[in-house]
Amino acid sequence: MADAAREIALGILARARTERTHASDLMQQAFRATRLGPRQRRDVAEGVYAVLRAQRLLDWALMRVAGPGARALDGTRRDLGRWLASGVLAGTVTPAAARAELAGYDWAGLPAAAAAAGEIADVRERLAVTESLPDWLAARLLAEFAGDPGAAARLAHALNQRAPMIVRANRVKTTREALLTRLAAEGVEARATSLAPDGIELMTRVNAFGLASFTAGDFEVQDEGSQLVAELVAPPPRGVVVDACAGAGGKTLHLGALLGNKGRVVAFDVPPQAERKLEELRRRARRAGLSNVEALEVPVNGALPPAAARLLGKADRVLCDAPCSGLGVLRRNPEARWRLTEADLERLPGLQGSILDRFAPLVAVGGRLIYATCTITRSENDDVVAAFLARTPGFVPMAAKEILGTPRALAIGDGQSLRVAPHTHGTDGFFATVLRRTS
Ligand SMILES: C[S@@+](CC[C@H](N)C(=O)[O-])C[C@H]1O[C@@H](n2cnc3c(N)ncnc32)[C@H](O)[C@@H]1O
Known part of the structure; x- marks a missing residue:
């Protein structure tokens, strides 16, 4: 990798270590401030993400190959050590090149040292090191899949893979078929997603936001799991829908x-x-040609406020x-795994409720409340819904199969709720469930 790109990558890693901003935002900021070409940007992004995904494993392996003359890795030296270790494991940096930059480590022995993490006897420690998770989070995932540690490991592993680039064809402007044809004409290899009816996976690695089809409003970038949530909401024709936590929409x-x-x-x-966020939402709605969104x-x-209160019961x-x-x-x-704390997990169900x-x-009476999250913990999903139902008369659960039919509901969950995850569905992890208002 060219020196300039590497410097930028190391700068992003340093900021990701010390700031709370998402690495994706740090990357966008860095790219705006430099003149890297698309290929270099991709190399920077992939290199940074590779380090962030494997950070703990890289540190663990580096400790094992540190010779007596190795200096402690802290601050920017730690970023450099992780960067080189990630490159050596990926085969993009030779051990000799790594040694020239950071002496005192047996770089040639690094791949075997990393592989040894798979032999750690303690299940929690093995999961934490191999999948680079904080100890508490590895313990939490194992508890979520009590009795099936293999499922916890498959989920953690899937969460450490590069995410596919998924977009949603905007039905207001085009169809999935027409968009596939347009993308092909723009030189983008793409294919229909298997679960979401408007979803398309971009196979060619391009800046989707730079495509003419994007500027024209033909698609939005949206993970397939997220697209399934809106399907479960199933807005009735000409209906009134409230999106209470809309973010950028x-x-x-x-x-x-x-x-x-x-x-x-x-x-x-x-x-x-x-x-x-809402200004961004309005901008996106204009591009999408939507005039029914406020x-x-x-x-x-x-x-x-009055504008929201007017919708009470409506x-x-x-x-x-x-x-x-x-x-x-x-x-x-x-990088979010290192920012999230056990205290957050304790606090969130109260906020969600x-x-x-x-x-x-x-x-409205006869209408539906849909609760959704992008997480897999029972405490933030099933338990929040059960507690709400226990304290709120007039709402009853409504099975996903009643809304989507049994085959479809089973394809995206357990028939009752939407439950998708990267290790089972290839999507991001989402939960959603529907409650009907009866009185
Ligand atoms: C999971 S994100 C929403 C993502 C968005 N629905 C989407 O599909 O892109 C949750 C949002 O809830 C908002 N939020 C946080 N606390 C809230 C509250 N008390 N009431 C309403 N929204 C809240 C956050 O600002 C954040 O934008």
């Missing part, structure tokens, strides 16, 4: 398109980020795509 736009640009989608988010900021606590669907631990999307945010309590009254 990934699902809002999808719901607007499923409504065929009719009806109404009202999107909310909270400060301090709401205005930035975006409104609501305060974090207290009474809903919405056909209310989607709460709640803030969560994000364990299902670690493929896309590999309070969001359900706040927005449930907007659902």
